[in-house]
Amino acid sequence: MHCIVLWTQANLLTSNSLFDLTGKTAVITGGNGGIGLGCARGLAKSGANIAIWARDNDKNAAATKELQALGVSACSYLVDVTSRQDIENAIAATVSDFGGVDILIANAGLNIRMRPEEYSEEIVDQIIDVNLKAVFTCSQLLYPELKKRGGGKIILIGSLTSVQGFGVAPIYSATKGAVVQLGKSLAAAWGADNIQVNTILPGWITTEMTSVTRAIPGLPEHILSRTPAGRWGSPGDFEGIANFFASTASDFVTGTSIQIDGGFTSTLALFDLPKD
Numbered sequence: 001m002h003c004i005v006l007w008t009q010a011n012l013l014t015s016n017s018l019f020d021l022t023g024k025t026a027v028i029t030g031g032n033g034g035i036g037l038g039c040a041r042g043l044a045k046s047g048a049n050i051a052i053w054a055r056d057n058d059k060n061a062a063a064t065k066e067l068q069a070l071g072v073s074a075c076s077y078l079v080d081v082t083s084r085q086d087i088e089n090a091i092a093a094t095v096s097d098f099g100g101v102d103i104l105i106a107n108a109g110l111n112i113r114m115r116p117e118e119y120s121e122e123i124v125d126q127i128i129d130v131n132l133k134a135v136f137t138c139s140q141l142l143y144p145e146l147k148k149r150g151g152g153k154i155i156l157i158g159s160l161t162s163v164q165g166f167g168v169a170p171i172y173s174a175t176k177g178a179v180v181q182l183g184k185s186l187a188a189a190w191g192a193d194n195i196q197v198n199t200i201l202p203g204w205i206t207t208e209m210t211s212v213t214r215a216i217p218g219l220p221e222h223i224l225s226r227t228p229a230g231r232w233g234s235p236g237d238f239e240g241i242a243n244f245f246a247s248t249a250s251d252f253v254t255g256t257s258i259q260i261d262g263g264f265t266s267t268l269a270l271f272d273l274p275k276d
């Protein structure tokens with residue numbers, strides 16, 4: 001699980017920027033693709049070293065290589081976030097490789113879509129374990145490491161469904177609503193330790209997770225017709241907000257959430273008045 005950390009030029013740069021992350025280390029669960037990798041790119045471009053925790057070895061290796069090319073140190077660790085033992089092992093390895101952890105982005109997520117009456121108990125547990133229990137466990141087990149550094153940043157990933165229901169994803173929606181409340185509670189508990197906890201609520205984003213949704217006839221067009229930005233989001237849309245929540249620029253921002261959805265949740269419908 002160990003890897004060699006290269007202290008490259010990016011680690012040695014100094015800057016006054018509020019957004020500078022030079023010398024910081026971020027753990028990103030599910031950072032090997034999609035929104036997690038988008039967040040990783042945003043942090044790496046501001047100088048942070050990145051530890052990716054995810055299960056797929058090939059995707060981990062490709063993402064790590066890409067981040068290293070940005071001039072920072074990046075390592076990946078094989079972690080199933082539903083395993084407490086995996087998380088404990090990964091914390092030990094990450095701290096040993098990087099010297100500590102300053103930022104957690106609890107991004108790994110799972111959505112299995114079906115009508116409420118169709119769920120088995122096993123699938124219910126699976127979704128809750130990844131989307132809620134693991135988010136809590138990663139935060140809880142990394143808390144002593146952030147505290148040791150004199151403070152830190154925890155960024156949780158909610159969803160449109162944190163604030164809106166979704167008839168074909170009731171358990172996913174429930175976990176994403178709960179993540180927002182978890183973020184508020186962790187912010188309250190750890191504020192005195194200079195740890196800020198905030199939640200990003202993505203809208204409709206083109207990643208592996210939405211490949212099934214995007215294939216449903218008519219649905220992509222329906223989504224566009226309700227989105228003021230007039231497009232789907234992409235992982236690149238998360239670089240800036242992840243950088244903000246990970247940096248000193250957000251030191252007085254905690255226990256809150258922000259929608260990165262091109263305006264989808266802010267709008268009842270998109271139509272103009274008829275011309276007379």
Ligand SMILES: NC(=O)c1ccc[n+]([C@@H]2O[C@H](COP(=O)([O-])OP(=O)(O)OC[C@H]3O[C@@H](n4cnc5c(N)ncnc54)[C@H](OP(=O)(O)O)[C@@H]3O)[C@@H](O)[C@H]2O)c1
Binds near residue numbers: 030080107209
């Ligand atoms: N895409 C959207 O439109 C959208 C909208 C709202 C919210 N979100 C949320 O954004 C987050 C990222 O989603 P995404 O769209 O980027 O999805 P994605 O492309 O499917 O990526 C999910 C990531 O989570 C990792 N992961 C899943 N289960 C894991 C486990 N048990 N242990 C460790 N890693 C695990 C996967 O890596 P491995 O398979 O290698 O483990 C993968 O990197 C999720 O929390 C999701 O709910 C997405």
